[in-house]
Amino acid sequence: MSRVLENVAKEVLREHSIPVPQFAVASTPQGAVEAFKSIGPPVVLKALVPVGKRGKAGGVRFASEEGEAEEQARDLLGRELRGFPVDRLIVEQKLDLAKELYASITFHPSERRPVVVVSALGGVDIEETAQTSPGSVVTATFDPFVGLPVYKAREMWSDAGLSGSELRGATDILWKLGKAFLDLDAKIIEVNPLGILQDGSVAAVALLMGVDDDALYRHQALSGRVQAGSDRAWRPLTKLEKEMIAVDEADPYRGTARYTEMDGGDIGFLCGGGGGSLLMFDALSRHGGRPANYTEFGGNPPERKVYGLTKGILSKPGVKGLFVAMNITNNTQTDVVSAGIVRALNELDIDPRTFPVTVRLAGVNEPEAKAVLSAAGVEYHGDDITMEDAASMMVKKMRAAYPGY
Amino acid sequence: MAILVNSHSGILIQGITGREASMVTKHSLDYGTRIVAGVTPGKGGENVYGVPVFDTIKQARHGNHIDTAVIYVPPAFVYDAVLEAVDNEVKLVLIMTERVPVHDVAKLIAMTRQRGVTVVGPNSVGIISPGERAKLGAIGGDNPARCFVPGTVGVISRSGGMTAECAWMVKRAGYGVSTAVSLGGDAMVGSTPKDLLKMFEQDKETQAVVMWGEPGTPYEEEVGDFIANGGFTKPLVAFVAGRFVEDLPEGTVFGHAASIVQGKSGRPSTKIAALKTAGAYVPDSFNDIESVLKQVLG
Incomplete structure (x- = not known):
């Protein structure tokens, strides 16, 4: 998802006839x-x-x-x-607000339809309000083909306690938000507060919007105004993360990789597959290991991508071991992955006989992978061990190399 | 028997002449899967490893029974491809394509629901029924037997790669797979674990199910409710990965809407609690899948 900055969100929604300050x-x-x-x-x-x-x-x-x-x-x-x-x-x-309302549109994760949430008790404490007086929050899903019907918008505000001109104004703006949600391929539009002014008119005072990265191709108006993938980080990218993006983008069509730096940690973490990486991070932690980063790769990366990633992973201060693991695949060339790892170790002058390295790679060209790794002094494992075994093996190696670990 | 795909399925591949799709066609044929036809607009009359290519599904249906479509077309054309399949009476649509716009997915889910069509994916790696030698999509590659051997355990996975690893754990335990299904890695997919458990419950061959779950989505919580309400009565071994994400700093959450709509659902700890309460086996270690299966299947 792309998070849309508030100024852009306001411009875009103003183009949809939604009043903003x-x-x-x-x-x-x-x-x-x-x-x-x-x-x-x-x-x-x-x-x-x-x-x-x-x-x-x-x-x-x-x-x-x-x-x-x-x-x-x-x-x-x-x-x-x-x-x-x-x-x-x-x-x-x-604006001089008489009332602060709340309105949002997202996708309902189990209904798998757009869902509208409104409350007449908007403002910064909306989540607490939803907890303490759930009756004040009104929720409804709508058909993505039909859109949010005007009557439904009206019904929701009426159920939320609005009447008279407030009801009319809030209905109009909610209907427009529903239309904008569909028109813009939005994943979330949240207005909090949706303000009712002293004169009875309504305005989207504070806005939060996220749009679907995968649909940006059909929204020329948003191009250059939003940053794809900006919802993934809980903080701005670190220097190393930016470098790793460059490594990934140097070969944009061969393999994918994502590096996320963790606070502290001492095990360099290079795992294959989104699911497999989740498993490996949990398993390492459960066995007492401390991953220094979270890196998942997939899609048969070329040697230089693996080399670049490994080098980056090992460059973080405090990293004292390297863990490479992935689930059994049918397209990853394990010899290519191995060559990239070995090149990085050699270049950094790391001796795998003293620096703990665990590799579990099962895919294509395993005998060649084993040869490449063995020549460099790295023990190779494929499907002779499970992923869980690989994690416990890594932690054992850390304990052997660093007494007290 | 198996669920979703078997030796009698009439399979068609949309976008069959693409690089990935034609390779998958070859692997599937080698495995023994019957692929009736392929469609690539403008390439009618060609063939891919002997499978005839047509411009439209309508043409492909002449003289052929087609009930299953595998979609390999680019993201922008997926919704239309699903419509074409549904209008041509296909009953199962598997979407392999990644990065399909989420609004298109919502629409195709709404549309296929109305028409009684099952959708798996998008962003799936496929479906395989080893006892039927039937596979749809890339699953298993050119060596399906490495992980997928015939048996009585159903596999459901949100992760493509872990579909194979889960099946391999089943094999290590000494059992095999009735059908393995990669649901697709996106937050919004056509078939949820609960939908598939409904099918596995009906399938006489399936004696137990192994399920791979991840953070996000309320799917595992739904499974908990489904079991608690008697919807699935066979043993379920559910592994939930990504427990560490709950320790990551806050800030990934954008806005209040998700919290209001979903509450705490989506967190691994919530999922684990819901599954355990309902009576599913939820091992802490992935290795334990082996021993739990031996325990429940004897």
Whole structure:
């Protein structure tokens, strides 16, 4: 999924006739002052970072004077919010809200249809509200062919307790959100708060949106405005992670690899297959090992990709062993994978007789893999052992090499 | 017998002339699977390892019984390919294609549900019934017997690669597989574990099922409910991987919607609890699949 930054989400939804507050983007305190002048007081300044719950993290400020806007902007810019550096702000009109509603559209994971959630008790504590007074939250799925019917939007708000002009305004905006969800191939659109203004009109005050990476090809309007895959990380990419992306992208059509750096750890982790990697990480941890990273590869990677990954994995400070394992495959050339590992070990001058290395590779060309690894002093295992055995073997080797491990 | 695919299935491959699809065609034929026809628009009249290629399924149906379609077309054309199969009375559609837009998947699920068609995938590695020598898709490659031998254990896996590894554990334990199904790795897929357990429950040959589960989706929790309500009465050995993800820092969650809609479901610990409460065997170690199978099958 691509997380869409709030300014882009607001532009896009405004194109779908959904009212949003007047806003501008600023990257300097001076820019924030300019924005303040053009929008007029009071304003809200929000850190433009791809994370939710910004208010609770201190990323939302208010200003009713020029100087205040400048000061708040100066304080926010350059800060980090949940690990993301704040280099831009969204400066927007602070609306005078009579009521804060909540509305979201996502896919219901078991119904496998779009699901709408609304509540008349919106705001930052919506999750707690859903827990403490579940009756205030109204949920309904809709048919992806038919879309969200207007009557259904109305019914939901009525059940949530709205009436009169509030009901009409909220219905209209919810129907439009349903349409935008389908039109944009969105995976989530969340409006919190969906504000009812003093004059009774309705606006999408704060917006969170994610779109389907796999459908970006049919949305020219979003190209360049969203970052594919931006929902995967819980923090910005580390330097090593960025380098590993470059390694992966150097051979974009042969094999895939993803490197995620863990805090601490001492076992370099290079595993094959999404499921197999989950199993191996759990198993290593359960046997007492401490993986330093999480790397999964698949799709028969070329030697230089495996070499690049292995080298990267071993370059993290504190890594004292290498664990390579994958499930039995029918397309991975195990000799090619082995050659990449051996090249990295040689280049880094690592002696597998003293540095613990465990390899469990079962696929194509196993005898050749065994030859390549044995020549380099690495013990080869294929389907003579299970994946679980490989994990316990790795931890045993760590214990043998490092007393007290 | 087996579920989903057997020696009588009338199999058609959509996108058969592609590199991957033609290789899979060869492997499947070598295994003994009967593939009736293939479709690639504009390539009608050609053949792939002797399998005739047609421009449309409508043409392919002349004189042929076709009830199963395997889809290898690019992501943008998958939805249309499913429609074509369904309109031509196909009963089982297996989608091998990765990266199908999720809205297309939601639509094709809604559409096939109405028409009584079973969809497996997208992003599946295939389905295999070893006793029938019938395989759909890449599963097993050119050496299916390495992991998949005939037997009485059903296999259901969210991970493509682990479908084979689970079947191999069954083989190590001294048993074999009735049918193994790779559900597809995406969050939204046509057939859920519960759907397949319904079929395995009906299948006389299947005596137990091994299931591979992962974080995300409420599928394992649904299985727990399904067993608790008497929907599946045979032994289920369920392995849930990815326990470590619960220790990762928060921040991966985007917005409140997921929490409101799903609560805590999707977490490995929630899945394990639901499965155990319902009476499924949930080993901590993947190796224990062997001993648990021996215990339940004797």
